[in-house]
Amino acid sequence: MTASASSRKLKVGILGATGTVGQNFLLKLESHPYFVVHALGASSRSAGQPYIKAVRWKQAYPIPESARQLIVQECKAVQFKDCDIVFSGLDHDVAGEIEQEFSEADLAVFSNAKNYRRAALVPLIVPLVNTHHLDIVPHQRAQHEPPLKKGFIVTNANCSTTGLVVPLKAIEDAFGPIDRVIVNTMQAISGAGYPGVPSLDIFDNVVPFISGEEEKIEWETSKILGGISSDLTSFDLRQNQPIRVSATCCRVPVLDGHTESVSISFAKRPPPTPEQVEEALRSYTCEAQSLGAPSAPKAVIHVHEEPDRPQPRLDRYFQDGAGVNVGRVRDCPVLDIKFIVLSNNVAIGAATSSIINAEVAMLKGVV
Ligand SMILES: NC(=O)C1=CN([C@@H]2O[C@H](COP(=O)(O)OP(=O)(O)OC[C@H]3O[C@@H](n4cnc5c(N)ncnc54)[C@H](OP(=O)(O)O)[C@@H]3O)[C@@H](O)[C@H]2O)C=CC1
Ligand SMILES: N[C@@H](CC(=O)OP(=O)(O)O)C(=O)O
Secondary structure (H helix, E strand, O other): OOOOOOOOOEEEEEEOOOOHHHHHHHHHOOOOOOEEEEEEEEOOOOOOOEHHHHOOOOOOOOOOHHHHOOEOEEOOHHHHOOOOEEEEOOOHHHHHHHHHHHHHOOOEEEEOOOOOOOOOOOOEOOOOOOHHHHHHHHHHHHHOOOOOOOOEEEEOOOHHHHHHHHHHHHHHHHHOOEEEEEEEEEEOHHHHOOOOOOHHHHOOOOEOOOOOHHHHHHHHHHHHHOOEOOOOOOEOOOOOOOOEEEEEEEEOOOOOOEEEEEEEEEOOOOOOOHHHHHHHHHHOOOHHHHHOOOOOOOOOEEEOOOOOOOOHHHHOOHHHHOOEEEEEEEEOOOOOEEEEEEEOOOHHHHHHHHHHHHHHHHHOOOO
16 A cells, blocks of 8 residues: 555554553654554553553653553454554564464564564565665565465664664765674663663673674674565575674663764775765665655764764764764774764664654555
């Protein structure tokens, strides 16, 4: 259904509605031009209660009025049968089975969970980078036994991968392939959900380990920055143009906003200058913008001039967290170029990504 083909708003469900990502979905969908929240799902601990009673609300804005008295449902597809789209912020322990049941019930699922990111026919989409990967959805539906009419699963990326691939894509579009990336992350505690990291572990401290995170960044980058085959049935995972990524991930005492220190080298010589890279970052645009997706940021990448920016406390809410901040673009004496990235892990790193992916899917007639 395309936006112009439909004058009514599409009904959406939120799975994992009581969690950190679920709460952000509710805030960002409060007065959405295409979508209206119709059903909320969480675990059996929450099911049967009005949302206001089930949730431990941790956001700086109040719970949207329309959601307060909605009764939380168990995550069973039958309870969401009137929905056109389902957003998932489910814990990965349960997301696999539940998202499969929903897609097989012919619901369009946009997921934040890691479970299907590596699946061969599931697009892994950062909406500021590779919305063209949605083109595999008809094949995903056709390969299901029996074929699905409307159901599918689309995932968005790990929150640190998301911040990283946006500037990498802008730079590759301008200067050709990047062959090596070294990235060190400083990740906010909200990335671990609620209650997340114990206060006694994170106050006055840096924890140099986040389980599974480095492997995700190192693998997901190739799927996102890779191509889709001409018959729209597979992803190339950069087999012919490898991009080697080395990631080190740390948890730091910041509430929201993942900061990443990135060094890159180019396949072609000579490499661009820092000034050329800054210009490429500033002028980068994406398909979500050209299609007019309402949640897409006006500027995909904001390049900071100040020598001490971006900073999470000052820059994480720029454009409601939908864009990416880059600063300190400079020569790297070991690789070619290095810079700092800051992205809002609960916005473009999670809920906002799913929402823009769904907007683009709707504008392209995939939903
Ligand atoms: N936080 C972040 O920055 C990011 C998170 N993600 C991913 O998004 C997902 C959600 O993360 P986050 O919001 O942080 O996690 P939370 O722990 O805050 O929330 C988890 C949600 O899953 C629900 N849930 C747990 N068990 C079940 C079950 N058995 N059946 C149905 N629902 C269940 C919980 O419901 P209940 O309240 O009833 O227990 C809750 O709504 C995860 O997969 C995470 O990896 C991705 C990118 C960024
Ligand atoms: N691991 C991330 C958040 C997350 O949930 O990642 P993923 O969606 O890849 O499991 C963090 O701790 O900041």
